[in-house]
Amino acid sequence: MSAAAGEPAADVPAAELVAVTKRFGPVLANDAIDLAVAKGEIHAVVGENGAGKSTLMSVLYGLHRPDSGHVRREGRRIRLRSPPTPSPTGSAWCTSVSGCSPSSPWPRTW
Structure with missing residues (x-):
């Protein structure tokens, strides 16, 4: 963190997933x-159906907790217990199903 008004240092990611692993029973979704x-x-996170894209974004957004690894926001480790509305992390997730539009209930900041 820089000393200027609590702003993060320029090289600190706004959002970060670190060694995130998520399983659903025997199925390894993210490794x-x-x-x-x-x-x-x-x-854009792209891949084949079943590759774990939505699961990964669900961890970043707080729909799922990782089995191991963690999420950081501006260098600070955070634990999201549910999807924030509005997002205190400043993130938004626009799925191909919900999309992001002016009428969407999802936050539109990232």
């Missing part, structure tokens, strides 16, 4: 995934 997103970046 030690790392992802760092800088402020203002937009990312």
Whole structure:
């Protein structure tokens, strides 16, 4: 963190997944995934059906807790217990089903 008004240092990711693993029973959905997103970046997570994309975003957004690993926001480890509305993390998740539009109930900031 920088000394200026509690702003994070420029090299600290706005959001970060660190070694996130998530299982549903015997099914391994995510295996030690790392992802760092800088402020203002937009990312697309793409892959085949069943690859674990939605599960990974569910962990980032708070729908699921990781079995191991953790989520960081501006360098601080956080525990999301449910999807925030509005998001205190400043993140939003736009799925292909819900999309993000002016009429969408989802927060539109990232």
